[in-house]
Amino acid sequence: MGTWDVGxxxxxxxxxxxxxxxxAPExxxxxxxxxxxxxxxxxxxxELDADLAVEAIASAALVAARxxxxxxxxxxxxxxxxGVLPEELRPAAVAALDRVLTEPSELLELWEESDGEEWKAGVLKLRGVLAGS
Structure with a gap:
């Protein structure tokens, strides 16, 4: 996976x-x-595969943007x-982000090997927006 920043x-x-x-159709x-x-x-x-985790984070960002x-x-x-996104995507996104941040998670491990605090803070910020806190 080529990564150029933490977003x-x-x-x-x-x-x-x-x-x-x-x-995907509309x-x-x-x-x-x-x-x-x-x-x-x-x-x-x-163990959670890194690519699945990345896709969940991207999906969560799309939901959080609204x-x-x-x-x-x-x-x-x-x-x-x-288009219109159903409200029930928010708790699903929160649950997915919680799993991404729970070991065993390949993406979490990869970020922990480098300077992953900024990445983790970004994921937690997304979670906070989705949880309404």
């Missing part, structure tokens, strides 16, 4: 994921996000409008 779309996997969101974009959350939370106690306090997704995010 949700600052890596190749998330940039590729944004294309998948763009390619009424199915929310399902792409929901699937990203479900794949992460269904891992259970097995919440009070959320930041717009720019640059490498989807170019097409997402």
């Amino acid at each position: 949700p779309f600052d890596n190749d996997t998330a940039a590729d994921f944004s294309y998948r969101v763009d390619e 009424g199915e974009k929310a399902e792409v996000l929901r699937t990203a959350f479900r794949l992460v939370t269904e891992v259970g106690e097995e 919440c009070p306090g959320g930041e717009p997704v720019t640059a490498y995010g989807p170019k097409e409008p997402l």
Whole structure:
């Protein structure tokens, strides 16, 4: 995975994921996000794959962008409008972010090997926006 910064779309996997969101039919974009959350939370106690974690974080950023306090997704995010996103995506996003930050998580381990505090703070900020806190 090529990573150039700590933001949700600052890596190749998330940039590729944004294309998948763009390619989804208009009424199915929310399902792409929901699937990203479900794949992460269904891992259970097995090690969470870094690519799945990255896609969940990118999805969470898209949902958070529509919440009070959320930041717009720019640059490498989807170019097409997402349409209406169901409210139940917010708790699904929170659960997915919680799993990303819980060991065993390959992405968490990779960031902990470097200066991952800024990355972790960004993920926790997304979580706070989604949780309404």
